[in-house]
Amino acid sequence: MRTVSGIQPSGNLHLGNYLGAIVQWVKMQDDPGDSLFFLADLHAVTVYHEPAQLRANVRELTAALIASGLDPDKAILFNQARVPEHAELAWLLFCVARIGWLNRMTQFKEKSGKNREGASVGLYAYPVLQAADVLLYNATHVPVGDDQKQHLELARDIAVKFNADYGADIFVAPEPLIAGPMRRVMSLRDGSAKMSKSDPSDMSRINLTDSDDAIAQKIRKARTDPEPIPAEPEGLDGRAEAKNLIDIYAALEGCDRQAVLDQFAGQGFGAFKPALADRIVATLSPIRTRFEALKDDAATIDAALEKGAARARELARPQIAAATAAMGL
Ligand code: ADP
Numbered sequence: 343m344r345t346v347s348g349i350q351p352s353g354n355l356h357l358g359n360y361l362g363a364i365v366q367w368v369k370m371q372d373d374p375g376d377s378l379f380f381l382a383d384l385h386a387v388t389v390y391h392e393p394a395q396l397r398a399n400v401r402e403l404t405a406a407l408i409a410s411g412l413d414p415d416k417a418i419l420f421n422q423a424r425v426p427e428h429a430e431l432a433w434l435l436f437c438v439a440r441i442g443w444l445n446r447m448t449q450f451k452e453k454s455g456k457n458r459e460g461a462s463v464g465l466y467a468y469p470v471l472q473a474a475d476v477l478l479y480n481a482t483h484v485p486v487g488d489d490q491k492q493h494l495e496l497a498r499d500i501a502v503k504f505n506a507d508y509g510a511d512i513f514v515a516p517e518p519l520i521a522g523p524m525r526r527v528m529s530l531r532d533g534s535a536k537m538s539k540s541d542p543s544d545m546s547r548i549n550l551t552d553s554d555d556a557i558a559q560k561i562r563k564a565r566t567d568p569e570p571i572p573a574e575p576e577g578l579d580g581r582a583e584a585k586n587l588i589d590i591y592a593a594l595e596g597c598d599r600q601a602v603l604d605q606f607a608g609q610g611f612g613a614f615k616p617a618l619a620d621r622i623v624a625t626l627s628p629i630r631t632r633f634e635a636l637k638d639d640a641a642t643i644d645a646a647l648e649k650g651a652a653r654a655r656e657l658a659r660p661q662i663a664a665a666t667a668a669m670g671l
């Protein structure tokens with residue numbers, strides 16, 4: 343088993359990223375087989391960006407991942423741009439992928455909006471770079487959120503077509519992995535929207551860097567309803583905000599929804615919220631302390647990334663050699 347996961351270096355991490363992805367990553371580094379984690383800086387440049395800000399974001403996100411428990415001695419942690427084989431393989435795969443396949447990608451339609459003709463070629467083609475990101479390492483499993491399933495399908499199609507076109511078993515078609523303890527952490531202000539860094543309201547999310555007081559305040563103000571906490575999960579039907587808070591508690595505690603209901607049934611959210619805030623603080627406050635200690639230590643962060651890139655390149659080079667040879671290059 344070999345897993346590859348990427349994350350865009352764009353600003354603060356939040357509780358959704360933590361419960362939806364990072365918790366699982368931290369577990370995966372102890373599973374047998376290599377676990378590769380990369381910061382997708384080559385993806386970040388598909389849209390307008392400030393160069394200095396991007397560099398700062400890469401370091402900040404690296405510090406946040408290490409603070410969250412990713413160990414650069416166990417996991418292979420690096421930024422994409424320092425492993426040129428990603429871009430090299432992407433070119434080979436551009437010549438295998440079909441324009442019709444890319445035209446079906448719904449995310450490009452969403453991200454380019456009305457100004458499709460004005461979007462960068464990189465934004466259009468980046469699902470092929472994503473395919474290269476995982477095929478480069480013959481990843482067997484890729485953790486994907488719902489929004490990325492279509493891109494993983496594309497990677498599988500590219501792997502199959504490359505092998506068929508060049509009569510070789512060079513690429514493994516990767517399988518999706520179920521996400522972390524909570525697939526969708528919802529906004530604290532609106533139970534029908536995902537918690538996201540792109541939500542303009544900071545009250546909608548818990549950032550990994552929020553102070554204990556800020557966490558308590560955001561949970562206190564989180565939207566709920568006047569009904570008490572039910573004894574059975576069915577009692578949460580149609581109560582998206584209430585269900586979300588219960589599920590966050592369960593995910594942090596590592597238990598199921600029923601166990602939380604058993605503990606709090608009959609109480610109102612006025613009583614539950616302080617317990618939830620304490621539970622979040624207990625998890626995030628040590629992460630924040632480690633992050634604060636590491637975030638300005640550029641030398642340590644860069645050294646971790648460099649080591650990860652060297653290890654990644656060792657795995658990538660034979661795969662590039664095999665693919666170019668198969669293509670007659
Ligand atoms: P955002 O939606 O804030 O821009 P990203 O798209 O950068 O976050 O996601 C990084 C990782 O975190 C992905 O694996 C994604 O599936 C996961 N993730 C993001 N938001 C949530 C959420 N609200 N609930 C669960 N997982 C999430």
Ligand code: NA
Pocket residue numbers: 370371372373374375376377
């Ligand atoms: Na592992």
